[in-house]
Structures are given as C-alpha cells and as structure tokens.
Amino acid sequence: MLHRDDQTVDLDAELAQWPALQERHDFSGLLLGNGASQAVWKNFAYDSLFDLAQTTRNKPLSTSEMSVFRVLDTHNFEPVLSALKTAMQVNAALTISSASPRNRYFAIKEALIHGIRSVHIPWKLMQESTLARLNQALQQYRNLYSTNYDLLAYWAVMHDPLPFDDLFDEDTGFSPRPATAQRTRLLYLHGGMHLVKNLDGTTRKLPSSGSTLLGSFAINALDDVPTFISEGRSAEKLKIIGHSGYLSWCHSQLATHQGALCIFGQALGAQDRHIVDAIRQARPQTLAISIYPRSPAFIAHQKKHYRELFADMQIELLFFDAKTHPLGAPDLNVPVEHLKLR
Secondary structure, three states: OOOOOOOOHHHOOOOEOHHHHHHHOOEEEEEEOHHHHHHHOHHHHOOOHHHHHHHOOOOOOOHHHHHHHHHHOOOOHHHHHHHHHHHHHHHHHOOOOOOHHHHHHHHHHHHHHHHHHOOOOOHHHOOHHHHHHHHHHHOOOOEEEEOOOOOHHHHHHHHOOOOEEOOEEOOOEEOOOOOOOOOEEEEEOOEEEEEEEOOOOOEEEOOOOOOOHHHHHOOOOOOOEEEEOOOOOHHHHHHHHHOOHHHHHHHHHHHOOOOEEEEEOOOOOHHHHHHHHHHHHHOOOEEEEEEOOOOHHHHHHHHHHHHHHOOOOOOEEEEEEHHHOHHHOHHHOOOOOHHHHO
C-alpha cells in the first residue's frame, strides 16, 4: 500500500462504501453497464452475441448468413437485418423474384433469438422481491443511462412504472422530453430488446408485459428489426447511433448531463470510447465508479484505468465497492443451477 503523502495514493486497494458516498453527494445520474446484469445472472458474462449466434444449438448462423456480416463489415445484427429489409424492398420495386434476402433475414433473426435466449435469465426465475429491490435502486436517480440491451432494467421498471419515464407514449411513440424531479428518465444508449425499428427508421417499444416480452422478442416477425447495439468498435457503435433518432438523442443527453454521475458495472473499455467522450463532454464535477473487489491488484489496475480516461480533466473521481451498492448486493444473484431445477 502506498504512503498517504504519495501523489498516487489512490492507486491502492481501498474502496469506499456506497452508502457513505450517497450521503455526501447528490447523484443525478446512473450509467449502467453489463456488470449490473451479471450481478443478477452470471450468464450475462458472455463475450460476443455474434459468436453465440454462430454456436447456438438451434439454427446457428450458416456460411451464407455470415457472408452478409462480412460484406457489411459488422458483427451487429441491426444494420444487417436493416440492409436485408432494404434489399427486399428494392427487389419488390424492381420485380425481382429472388427470395434470398428474405430467407437470410429470417435465418439471421432466428440465430439471434436462440443466441440471446441461451444466456438471458428466464422471466420465471425473477422473484418479485428482486424486481422490487432493483426498481427502488433505479428510481433514486433523475436520469438512468443504460448501455445494456437485456431486459433486466425493463422488467424492474415494469414492477412499478409510475416513478419512471421511458420517453415512449402509447400513441405517438418516442417522445423526447427533459428530466423532472418527479420521475426517472430511462435512456437506453445502445437500444434494447424491447425496442424495434420501424420502416421509416423511427423507434417503437414492443407492447408486451414483463412476463411475455422475452417470448415476444422470440417471434421472428419481418417488421421487427431489433434496435440494439451488441458489440463492435466504438466508431462502429457511434455510426449506428447516428443513424437512429432515438439512440442519437439519448447519446446527446449523456453528453449534456448535469450533476454528479454514478457509473455502475461499466468497464469503459476501448469499445465504448464514445461513452467516455460523452462523459468528458458533459464534464461532471463528480464521478463515482464501482469496482468489484476481486483482488488488491485488480482494484489498483481498475483505478489506474479510469484515472487515465479522465487524467486531463478537473473531475473528482471516487471509487466504491460494487457489492455495497443496491445493484451489486451479493444476494441479488440468481444461481444458474436454478434453471435446471424448474
């Protein structure tokens, strides 16, 4: 451990307790990453959805489907499915009878469905008490920025939706509006499984209850192109964001965030440089960043990583033990073995 008078004293293995930080600061925003999902279901720790779609036991991506990803130079599903839908429309306009784009569309969507369902926690394993605790934890912030596309945050909010505003109206669809002190705004920076792309490029929310949404996603409908970014380089993610009115608006809200920001379960690696840039643009005075205390060396390494991201900025960086935050409580975890017992 370094001496207290050393300028790099914070590179040691000490972490603050979240309740103590919460007492001293008003955190107006929460940036949520995959670590929060893993705290509930460890199977969310997979590396690549694209790889899962290739190896799933049920109808994996074939060589012909993989060629579409290669020609578009992406591992994300939304631009591939959108391109195939465009090809179908062009073929129809030119009276070309080829069924290949349509067949590839459904095959890729099928592989995507099976890949996600192989790792996503089933609704039947979500206890009411867990949903209530997640709901209560999320509503402590005026703005929730999530980079996760799974359904955990959606399910938690649906448990008691009144304190939240997901910016979607039943009649008009996506309706951007400013934050208020009364409700927590939900902004899905990388989209979500509950969001789909309309023919005109706008975004809508699937009209499903918490208990049916995972099943609704598994319906291989032609009109429902999923709106979420699963992986890829930061530049590619930013390009996809720029092609979506919803995603680009959400990204702009993070870039103009005001007040202290809590970052939970978000590694801020090279693939999420656009998220780092948005935070830097917002210039929050205080950032509280969760670190899972695997070992003293790991904690020191993580602190160094985050410090380097904001080294040239006047930002108060605080590091806390992820297990002391309500979203990282160890007893939230649902053992994967439970899936075999039901």
